[in-house]
Amino acid sequence: MEYAIEVNQLTKQYASFKLDNISFSVPKGSIMGFVGENGAGKTTTIKSILNLIHKDGGDVKLFGLDYAKDERKIKEQIGVVFDESYFHDFLTIKDITKIMGRIYSNWSNETFESYTSRFKLPKDKFMKEYSRGMKMKLTIAVALSHQAKILILDEATSGLDPIIRDEILDIFLEFIQDEEHTIFLSSHITSDLEKVADYITFIHEGKIIFSESKDDLIYRYGVVHCRKEEYEKLDKKHIVGVRKSQFGYEVMVNNRKEIEKHHRELVVDNTTIEEIILFIVRGECEN
Numbered sequence: 186m187e188y189a190i191e192v193n194q195l196t197k198q199y200a201s202f203k204l205d206n207i208s209f210s211v212p213k214g215s216i217m218g219f220v221g222e223n224g225a226g227k228t229t230t231i232k233s234i235l236n237l238i239h240k241d242g243g244d245v246k247l248f249g250l251d252y253a254k255d256e257r258k259i260k261e262q263i264g265v266v267f268d269e270s271y272f273h274d275f276l277t278i279k280d281i282t283k284i285m286g287r288i289y290s291n292w293s294n295e296t297f298e299s300y301t302s303r304f305k306l307p308k309d310k311f312m313k314e315y316s317r318g319m320k321m322k323l324t325i326a327v328a329l330s331h332q333a334k335i336l337i338l339d340e341a342t343s344g345l346d347p348i349i350r351d352e353i354l355d356i357f358l359e360f361i362q363d364e365e366h367t368i369f370l371s372s373h374i375t376s377d378l379e380k381v382a383d384y385i386t387f388i389h390e391g392k393i394i395f396s397e398s399k400d401d402l403i404y405r406y407g408v409v410h411c412r413k414e415e416y417e418k419l420d421k422k423h424i425v426g427v428r429k430s431q432f433g434y435e436v437m438v439n440n441r442k443e444i445e446k447h448h449r450e451l452v453v454d455n456t457t458i459e460e461i462i463l464f465i466v467r468g469e470c471e472n
């Protein structure tokens with residue numbers, strides 16, 4: 186398999202936080218969703234991938250290239266969208282077209298024009314008159330208009346309404362259609378990731394908990410509703426989290442086939458990425 190991004194044993198130490206020896210890879214032509222709570226280390230990881238901060242250990246490769254040797258080549262091929270717009274208040278779309286044409290050697294006025302029209306962005310208004318949603322669409326239009334091979338987005342769709350988010354997610358799906366383009370997308374909104382992501386990487390307190398194909402996760406994980414006595418007979422190595430209530434036990438398992446094989450009396454329900462994450466973070470675990 187060819188990888189667009191490879192993160193290998195990356196470590197970054199801040200005074201009260203450590204990105205702890207993390208490794209994962211993003212296959213070329215796919216959408217990778219990057220999830221984790223506030224402060225889990227998503228932005229720190231993204232800044233390391235973009236070579237915007239100094240790493241304390243490990244390495245990052247994009248298209249197999251190293252920043253130390255090929256920084257310019259790498260940066261030309263990345264489109265970046267952070268959760269805040271970086272355009273000056275007194276610029277219009279026309280000004281931005283000119284500026285970007287000077288910055289990127291592969292800038293395409295036609296592509297930019299087609300996205301700004303599609304997003305119905307007003308051409309003569311100043312940025313200060315743009316809403317947050319309009320600014321975000323504009324930033325995405327810029328990122329898509331210089332023939333980037335990878336789009337890296339940090340919480341870019343958070344704070345946007347569901348209709349705009351849906352429109353943007355459709356564009357992401359179009360972007361990767363030709364299998365040459367890749368998207369790495371951090372988000373709190375797991376339902377968005379469930380809709381578009383091929384792979385999910387989950388980061389928790391600076392560590393990668395899993396980085397897997399979304400379909401495999403949904404296929405392997407499941408929730409068992411059972412009584413205490415039934416719970417006690419389950420093989421703990423398959424349990425990733427438990428919720429106890431007055432009605433019984435809800436148990437998130439990571440190998441539903443094994444559970445179904447050994448406990449024919451139990452029903453294992455389907456689950457969602459959001460539930461898996463909630464169980465891992467908030468459920469009790471007795472392993």
Ligand SMILES: Nc1ncnc2c1ncn2[C@@H]1O[C@H](COP(=O)(O)OP(=O)(O)OP(=O)(O)O)[C@@H](O)[C@H]1O
Nearest residue numbers: 199200201202221222223224225226227228229230
């Ligand atoms: N420059 C810095 N100096 C010191 N600590 C930092 C710095 N940047 C980030 N941190 C700390 O690193 C931790 C991870 O931050 P990061 O921004 O990577 O999290 P995140 O997962 O992106 O969170 P959020 O979803 O809230 O944006 C936090 O505890 C943060 O306070």
